Amino acid sequence: MTITCREAMRQAIREALLADERVFMMGEDIGAYGGCFAVSKGLLEEFGPERIRDTPLSESAFVGAGIGAAMAGMRPIVEIMTVNFSLLALDQIVNNAATLRHMSSGQIGVPLVIRMTTGGGRQLAAQHSHSLEGWYGHIPGIKVLVPATVDDFRHMLQPALDDPDPVLIFEHALLYNAEGELGEDPIAPIHRAVVRRPGRDLTVLTYGGSLAKVIAAADTMAAEGIEAEVIDLRSLRPLDDDTYITSVRRTHRALVVDEGWRSVGISAELSARITEAAFFDLDAPVGRVCSAEVPIPFPKHLEDAALPSVEGIISAARQVLSDDA
Amino acid sequence: MPETDSASSTNSGKDLDLVPFRMPSLGADMDSGTIIEWLVGPGVEVHRGDVVALVQTDKSDLDVEVFHDGTIAEILVPAGVKVPVGTVLAMLAAPGAAVESGPTAETAPVVETGPPPLPPETPEPRVLTLPSPEPLAHIASPVLRHLAETLHVDTGHLHGSGTGGRITRDDIEHAGQRRRVTPRARRLAREQGVDLTTFPTGGAITGDSVLDRQPSGPPTAASQPAPSAAPRGPDPEAMRRAIARLMTTSWQTIPHYQVATRIDLHLMLDALEQRNAGHTATERILPAAALVRAAARAAASVTGVNGFWIDDAFVPGDGVHIGVVVALRRGGLLAPVVRDADRKDLVTIMAEMRDLVTRARTGRLKASEVGGATFTITELGEGGVDSVAPIIHPPQVAILGFGAVHDEAWAEDGMIAVRAVVHATLAGDHRAIDGRIGSAYLTTLTKYLQEPLES
Numbered sequence: 050m051t052i053t054c055r056e057a058m059r060q061a062i063r064e065a066l067l068a069d070e071r072v073f074m075m076g077e078d079i080g081a082y083g084g085c086f087a088v089s090k091g092l093l094e095e096f097g098p099e100r101i102r103d104t105p106l107s108e109s110a111f112v113g114a115g116i117g118a119a120m121a122g123m124r125p126i127v128e129i130m131t132v133n134f135s136l137l138a139l140d141q142i143v144n145n146a147a148t149l150r151h152m153s154s155g156q157i158g159v160p161l162v163i164r165m166t167t168g169g170g171r172q173l174a175a176q177h178s179h180s181l182e183g184w185y186g187h188i189p190g191i192k193v194l195v196p197a198t199v200d201d202f203r204h205m206l207q208p209a210l211d212d213p214d215p216v217l218i219f220e221h222a223l224l225y226n227a228e229g230e231l232g233e234d235p236i237a238p239i240h241r242a243v244v245r246r247p248g249r250d251l252t253v254l255t256y257g258g259s260l261a262k263v264i265a266a267a268d269t270m271a272a273e274g275i276e277a278e279v280i281d282l283r284s285l286r287p288l289d290d291d292t293y294i295t296s297v298r299r300t301h302r303a304l305v306v307d308e309g310w311r312s313v314g315i316s317a318e319l320s321a322r323i324t325e326a327a328f329f330d331l332d333a334p335v336g337r338v339c340s341a342e343v344p345i346p347f348p349k350h351l352e353d354a355a356l357p358s359v360e361g362i363i364s365a366a367r368q369v370l371s372d373d374a
Numbered sequence: 375m376p377e378t379d380s381a382s383s384t385n386s387g388k389d390l391d392l393v394p395f396r397m398p399s400l401g402a403d404m405d406s407g408t409i410i411e412w413l414v415g416p417g418v419e420v421h422r423g424d425v426v427a428l429v430q431t432d433k434s435d436l437d438v439e440v441f442h443d444g445t446i447a448e449i450l451v452p453a454g455v456k457v458p459v460g461t462v463l464a465m466l467a468a469p470g471a472a473v474e475s476g477p478t479a480e481t482a483p484v485v486e487t488g489p490p491p492l493p494p495e496t497p498e499p500r501v502l503t504l505p506s507p508e509p510l511a512h513i514a515s516p517v518l519r520h521l522a523e524t525l526h527v528d529t530g531h532l533h534g535s536g537t538g539g540r541i542t543r544d545d546i547e548h549a550g551q552r553r554r555v556t557p558r559a560r561r562l563a564r565e566q567g568v569d570l571t572t573f574p575t576g577g578a579i580t581g582d583s584v585l586d587r588q589p590s591g592p593p594t595a596a597s598q599p600a601p602s603a604a605p606r607g608p609d610p611e612a613m614r615r616a617i618a619r620l621m622t623t624s625w626q627t628i629p630h631y632q633v634a635t636r637i638d639l640h641l642m643l644d645a646l647e648q649r650n651a652g653h654t655a656t657e658r659i660l661p662a663a664a665l666v667r668a669a670a671r672a673a674a675s676v677t678g679v680n681g682f683w684i685d686d687a688f689v690p691g692d693g694v695h696i697g698v699v700v701a702l703r704r705g706g707l708l709a710p711v712v713r714d715a716d717r718k719d720l721v722t723i724m725a726e727m728r729d730l731v732t733r734a735r736t737g738r739l740k741a742s743e744v745g746g747a748t749f750t751i752t753e754l755g756e757g758g759v760d761s762v763a764p765i766i767h768p769p770q771v772a773i774l775g776f777g778a779v780h781d782e783a784w785a786e787d788g789m790i791a792v793r794a795v796v797h798a799t800l801a802g803d804h805r806a807i808d809g810r811i812g813s814a815y816l817t818t819l820t821k822y823l824q825e826p827l828e829s
Contacts, residue, residue, distance in 0.1 A: 301558055301581055329561040332580040371577075 054196075055225040057203035058088050058164075062126060065210055066096050069124060072210060075102035075111055076128030085130050086166060086225050112138035112163065116146050116215075119161040124210050129165035132181045132219065146215040147190030158213045162206065168221040168258045168308055169356055175344030178352070180308040182219040182257070183315035186285035192216045192240070193286040197260035199229030200236055201283060208239045221258030221308075242289040244296065248276035251302035251369055254293050254319055256282040259306045259357055266362035277304075277366060285315055293319070294326045301332040302369045306357055311339035336369040338362050391468040393442050397429070397451075399459045399692075400438075404431045408456040409463065410523075418446045420466070427463070436742060443469050454519050454529040456571075522546045527571075554578040565612040585615075613706040624768050628683075632763050633812040634799040637820050638786075639779055643794050645827045661779065663724040665796075666751060668822040669774050670694045670715035673749045676815045680748050682769040683806045691748025697767065698727060699752040700734040708734045709767065711747045719828060755779060761797035771806040772815070775799045 052060075065072045074089065080103040083090030093101040104111035108129055115127040129135045135142070146159045169178030185193045194209060194216060196202045202220070209216035237243050245260065246267050255263045260281050267277040278300055280293050297303045303323050307316040320335040341355040397407050410428040420426055425437040426446075444466035451463045518541065522529045527549040534541035555563070555570055558581035563570050568587050573579050642664055650658045673680040674694045681690040694716040697709035710730035712723055733739050750770060754762045755778040762775035777797040784793035798819060802812040 301556075328557050330558050330581075332556040332558050332582070333578075 050231050051228050052199060052231050053226055053228050054199050054202040054220070055086065055088055057199045057231060058206070058220065058225075059090070059092070061203050061206035062089065063092065063095070065124075065126070065207055066092070066100060068207075069210070071122065071124040072126065073100040073102065073118075073123065074126040074128065075104050075115065077104055077106055077111075077130050079103060079128050084128070086222060088225070089128070108134050108137035109141055112141040113145070115161050115163070116141055116149075116159050119159045119215075120149065120157055125161055126206075126210070127161065127163045129163060131177050131222075132165050132167040133176050133179055135163075135165050135181070142185075142191070142215070142217075143188055147188050150214060151190060159215050160210070160213050161215045162209045162218065163215065164218045164220060166222040167219040168223060169340070169345040169352060170223045170258070172347060172349055172352060174347040178345035180258075180340065182217075182285055183307070183309045183318075185217050185219075186288075186315050186318070188286070190214065191286065192284065194218045194239055194284055195257040195282065196220065197224065197257050197281050197283070198236075199227070200232050203231055204235035205239050205283075208235070219257060223258050227261065237283070240284045240287050240289060242280050242282045242284070242292040244278060244292070245281045246277070246279040248278035248300070250276045250278075250300060251304060251366060252278045252280060252293060252296040252300045253304045253306060253362070253366065254280045254282060255306040256285065257308070259308050262357060262359050263306050263362055265359045266366065269359070269363055270366060275366070275370065288319070288322070290322060290326065294323065297323055297327045298330045301330055302336075303327075303331070304336040304338065304362070304366050304369050306338045306362055306365075308340055308357055310342050311337055312342060314339065333369050333371075336365045338365045392447055393444060393466040393468065394462040395426070395440055395442075395464045395466055397457050397459050397461045397463055398438060400429065400431055400436050404459060406456055406458045407431050409451055409453045411453050412449060414446050416446050416448060420444060420446060440466070442466055445469070454522060518543060518546060525549070556580050559584045562612060566616055610705050613702075617707060620768065621765055624765050628766050628768060629804040630766060630801050631804050631809055631812065632799055632801050633809055633816060634761060634763075634797060635816045635820060636782070636795050637798055637823055638784055639794045639796055639823060642823055642827070643779075649827060659720050659724045660727075662753060662755075663720055663727055664823070664827070665753065665776055666696055666698060666712060666715055666727065667718070667720055667723050668819055669751050670696050670712070670749070671822050672815055672819040673772075674716040676811060676818050678807045678811045679772040679800075679802070679815050681771060681806075682748070683771050683803050684769050686805075688771065688806045693748065695746050695748045697744075697747030697750040697770075698730070699750060700731050702735060708739065708744055709747060709750055710734050710739055710743050711745070713746070749774070751776070755796075761799055763799055764801050766801055766803055771803040772812070773801050774815075774819075775801070 062074060066074070074092070076084075076089075078085055079089040080093040080098060080101045082103075083093075089101060104114075112127055112129070112135075115125040118125045129138065142163070146161055146163075149157050149159055167182055168180050171178070182193055182195055185191065192209075192212060192214065194201075194205050196205050196218065202224070205218060209218060242254075246264060248267065248271075253263050253267065260279070263277075263279050267279050270277055278296050280296055282288065282293070293303075303320075305316040305319045307314060307319075309315055311317070316337045316339050320337060323331070323335050338357045338361050340357065343355055345355055346352050400407065408430040410430045412427050414420060414424075414426045420440050421443050422439075422441055424440050426440045427438045429436050429438045447465040447467040449464045451457050451461060457463070519529075521527075521543065522541075525546060527546050529541055529546070532541050532545055532549055533539070535545050536542040554577075556578055559570070559579045562568070562581050562584040563579075566584065566587075568584050570579060570584075573583065639661070643661060646659055646661060646664060671694075673696075677690075678688065680694050681688055683689075693714045695711050695713045696715040697711050699707055699709045701707055710733075712718070712726050712730070715723060718726075730739065730743060733743075747767070748770065750764075750767045750773045752762060752764045752773065753776045755776060758778050760780065761777040764773040764775035766773045775798070777799075779794050779796045781792050782795040784791050784795060798816060800812045800815055802809070
């Protein structure tokens with residue numbers, strides 16, 4: 050069955066609400082309006098205002114409330130409109146959600162799921178377009194999931210709710226309308242990276258909104274006889290080192306594609322881990338394709354220039370493959 | 375550069391009794407070597423056996439000794455240059471012929487610029503000048519030599535852009551850039567004994583380009599981490615590939631024949647038991663050492679089994695150097711070499727085998743310790759099999775395999791006795807040696823194994 054990622058996430062939320070009465074959802078405009086990205090459309094009518102709760106425009110307050118509810122035994126799904134706004138709740142996420150298990154000697158857990166959109170490409174300018182999931186990947190005590198396919202939008206939520214600790218799910222806004230075939234079962238446990246496209250010549254590591262660009266680039270290169278292995282990380286914390294290191298050891302070349310900024314980001318972390326674990330298997334320096342180090346611009350041509358592109362990925366892959374790398 | 379005229383220096387050299395010092399052959403498969411470092415300079419007095427230079431071969435770095443007493447008159451091949459075996463590296467003045475040291479010649483070029491020299495009747499020392507460094511010593515600075523080594527630049531093939539063809543820092547860095555080596559390529563080259571300086575320039579040397587090369591030595595010479603490397607041992611996959619290549623070459627190109635015999639070891643084992651009675655566990659001599667020694671002595675006395683088949687001809691070994699196959703616990707094989715095993719006593723052979731086997735299993739062998747074997751022994755006794763039909767390690771011409779030592783019924787003098795017996799199988803390269811020689815070898819081996827122990 051072919052559905053959109055939006056529909057896949059809505060099905061996942063609905064299934065969770067039906068399966069467990071402790072599950073409820075809250076966020077800005079998720080009820081009467083149906084969600085800024087229409088993910089929760091229709092849920093208020095089906096489940097009522099007790100379980101589909103509109104909140105004031107105060108990320109710190111409703112994320113904090115979600116943490117409290119989770120500590121008290123509920124299984125909240127908190128939606129933050131975009132990752133940029135999550136910074137208002139950063140104190141709650143970093144200082145409370147991520148720490149309480151540790152600070153209570155394991156006595157108090159925070160089984161909370163926070164969903165938020167991320168990424169650019171919609172001309173929403175510099176305050177609504179950034180990819181900050183790498184920042185969250187820095188923080189011990191939380192898990193960071195980055196679904197890229199209909200399957201993962203559909204099947205990552207329940208394992209996240211089942212996790213005894215906070216899980217953040219970053220949904221690239223451009224994916225909501227992306228369609229794909231829905232499978233019956235999850236492709237892999239949520240913490241595992243998967244090979245989306247096998248290849249022998251180089252390994253391309255990516256996730257979320259960049260996956261489709263990387264697949265497109267790999268298909269183009271395949272026409273020239275270059276077989277890129279595409280790895281979908283799926284989780285930025287924990288990182289599934291085994292999967293991508295094994296691949297790099299086989300292909301001897303690696304390229305990281307990340308819509309985040311290059312400096313001090315997840316692409317730097319991946320490059321470092323590859324160098325640590327597979328240095329003596331490398332035939333070229335690890336390559337990176339990231340967003341330009343500017344606030345994401347509003348004009349379309351500038352935004353396009355700032356974000357990773359299929360052409361840019363192909364060009365970087367050629368560089369990694371060349372002997373002059 | 376000394377202010378001398380090279381013609382006159384050559385002339386003055388002719389007056390003396392000069393002995394050439396040549397690039398020695400440091401292994402049957404060595405056809406050239408690179409001087410890494412001269413440990414002596416002009417004017418230095420040397421004695422037979424002194425180490426005068428460090429030479430790099432495809433497999434390892436080796437100290438090179440001088441074979442004559444005398445004084446270094448001239449260094450003809452500077453460090454960093456690769457030359458064929460037999461090339462004159464330096465000239466030695468016979469003892470008594472005084473040679474002035476370099477710095478003095480530089481500051482006081484008496485012969486050339488002073489008044490005509492007196493006939494050499496006075497006790498005044500005769501003077502040899504330094505060779506002009508320009509035609510050959512085109513890379514003089516140790517700093518540049520080090521840079522060249524670091525960048526894997528073979529300066530012997532560089533065209534110097536400096537005055538008089540001197541190699542400059544720019545030359546080396548430029549060549550080094552063209553010969554960038556990836557981490558994987560460097561690892562594979564080290565493991566498989568591939569010489570990176572032989573690769574064409576242009577583009578980085580990658581792992582695949584190293585894998586495309588045949589190793590320059592057998593897998594035993596390969597697969598070794600540098601002695602200074604962490605004791606992580608060889609990469610099992612690379613070692614497997616190297617073994618695969620070597621064994622395929624052997625099986626496909628060498629017409630093997632095998633001859634086998636049973637050997638009664640009871641005398642040897644009794645003698646070893648007596649000998650070991652008064653010794654601690656670490657001083658004990660194991661039967662394996664006695665087998666290696668007897669096999670080496672037999673290889674020395676039966677002409678034709680100890681050496682190599684190279685270019686359609688038998689080349690005898692430069693001594694009896696026995697490669698002893700060691701199975702590594704995590705898979706793969708190494709064959710560290712007991713050199714001159716026919717001339718060593720049992721205690722020495724035992725001590726060397728203990729040391730080599732231990733280090734083979736911990737990945738701490740030096741490349742020089744796994745190269746240069748002239749004959750190989752494999753012993754599968756530990757596994758309990760009766761006999762082994764071994765495959766020759768090219769370019770050697772024979773390999774000896776021992777099975778386990780078992781008690782067997784043994785007919786002798788019309789009686790049947792129970793004796794400790796080993797099955798020995800010699801595989802020979804039929805291109806080089808016929809069955810008669812293989813048979814003679816086993817007969818001789820049997821004879822040596824019946825003799826009393828020597829130590």
